[in-house]
Structure formats: C-alpha cells, structure tokens
Amino acid sequence: MGQYLTPDYRTEAGARCQLWWFLTSIIAVGIAISGCGGPYLDTAAADHTVSAPAADSAISPLVTISAPLEHATLQDTLQGVTATTLATPTPATPTFTPAAEATPTASATPTPAILLSSLLPTPTPAAEPSPTLAPTPDGIARTVRLPILMYHYLSAPPPGADVYRTDLSVPPDRFAEHLDHLLAAGYTTVSLYDLVAYLTRGVPLPEHPVILTFDDGYRDNYTNAFPLLVEREMTATFFVVSDFLDEERPEYLTWDMAREMLAAGMSIESHGRNHFSLEKKDTDYLVWQALGSLETIEFELGTRPRFVSYPAGDYDQNTIAVFHSAGYWGGVTTVQGMAQRMDHLFELERIRVRNTTSADELLRLMSLDW
C-alpha cells in the first residue's frame, strides 16, 4: 500500500505535488499568523507530517516539507517561513490522524479530505456487478419461478450447418424480437446475483424477472447480442471457456470484449477451462477446472466469477461440492424448467432457446407451470 501513499518525487506529478503543498503551507502559516485559521492549520500541518520524524514543536512539522525539495531558493523561503512561524504560537499540536496518511495527489483541485479508498488500486474501471461477500442465507427456504433463458450462438447458422449447430443458433433479428416481446410483456432482466440475493436473503425482485444466459462465449455474443441488449438497457450473463479466450480463438470472445461487456453491466461467468465434462471426475481435476477458470477470469476482468454453467450440462454431486468449496455461489444446468430453489443453488433450471423458438413460443414456454 505504501506506494500509493508516498508521493513519488522523481516524477513530474510528484514535483507538482511538492509545489502545491509548499504553497498550501505558506497559506496555512499566513492564516495561522492572522489568527483565524487554527483548524485549517492543523489539517495542513498534519498532512505534511506523514513521514516526518517526531516533532519537538508545534510548528516543525510544517517545515518538514522542505526536506525533499531540491531547489535552494524554495528551501530558503521555507526557512524564512519557519523563523516567522516559530515566533507565533500555534493553536495546537498537529494530530497524527489516519486522515493525514492520505497523500495529496497531483490533482489541480486540492480536496481537504481524501478518502483512502480512492487511493487504492482499481484493477479495472469496469462496473463491479458482483458483490464481494458470499450470500448468507437467512434460513428461509425460498423458491421462485424465474425463467433463465439459455442461448448459445447469436447468429444465423452458417451454410451447411448440421442440425446441432443450427439448433444452437438464434439469428440477431429473432433475438431482437425476443427482447422486444419480453419488454412488452413486462419482463425485466435481472442477474444471477439478484436471484441468489432473493433466494438467500429475500432481497426483492421485480414483478416479472427474467435472466438471459449465453453458453460458450461465442464472438457473435459480442458483435450481435451485446448491442441489442445495450440498446434496450437489458443485461445478460455470458459463460465463457477461459482457455479459449487465453488462446485467442477467433470464434470466441476476447478478454477486451469481455471487459467491455462487464463494464456495460453484463455478467461474465465460468463455463470451465476447456469445456470438458465435469461429471464423474476426481476432485483434483474439478479443482483445476473450478479454480483455474475462476482465477483467470478474475485476473483478466478484476471481478471474481461466482457462477458456473456445467459444459454440456454434465455434473454430479462432487462437481457441486468442489465448485462450492472454490467460492462459487451457484450453477446453471440444462435441466428444463424455471423453479429455482434456495436449497438447489447449484442446480438452477433453464429454458433452452432454439433456432426455431419464435418470440411467441418463448413467452409461451415462460408461462408454463414447470
């Protein structure tokens, strides 16, 4: 943390910083002399004594700013200030408070109170959609009928596509119809975080919530789905295969794309490291999949993923145990349905959206009692 609290005097910013504090000190002393600036003097003095040796007078901390200064003329001036100030009693001994640890920045506009948090490193400027604390269930076994839609490719199937590829592909114009019909029917997109907050703690959901999910992290999710969502101020969750992004596979998202989507309010979650099945695997292998994808996503995006979509829908109880112990909060399956339960956070149900799923058919599926 030290590097964020100590001005770097070797840099231009550091030099400006010194000059600013020097000028502030002069003003502070002047105010003190005129007898009307006691509190301000205290603050200014304290700010300048962050790394000063123990002061033996009320005034000497003010002088310590001259130590790093390189220009003799400035030092001479400061010494003159010291002499003047020593002759004038100050209201109180500067107090060494935590606030004084806040190093002045090179900002052109000095701010009296600098929040420590503003000085801490921020991995990315992205929005922080995921809470950092694990949800603590309040003991109430909640259930909710909340549709989680499952998409894959968001593009027209390529010529010659087989039946599987075609079935996984929803053209952009059809997807736009889906979104518009959802909005017209009163649906509001929420996130898996919202769902878990409701199930574990009763945090209210909107009247007609829906969660949109995309498996595999295909590039057309960025080029086609993402703009349509942003236009409508809707959100979605994208489950990425972390090795595929690391390998810069052209058919998949890049980390830059994922960062942009995250910053726009989307969720980026884990679909494992390499899309291999997570069913009937030993614990070491599952830890490698769970932690490997989690740490890679967190490293790249600055936000820890909390949800997994089991590749091909394959999982067993050991899969759940390992992902839970690795810090995940839940998992989505390919089990068809929309009955989400507090005691089955790692077996959330979804509704598969197919190439042939029209907007009306989608709303019909969402109205079924399943």
Ligand SMILES: [Zn+2]
């Ligand atoms: Zn998949």
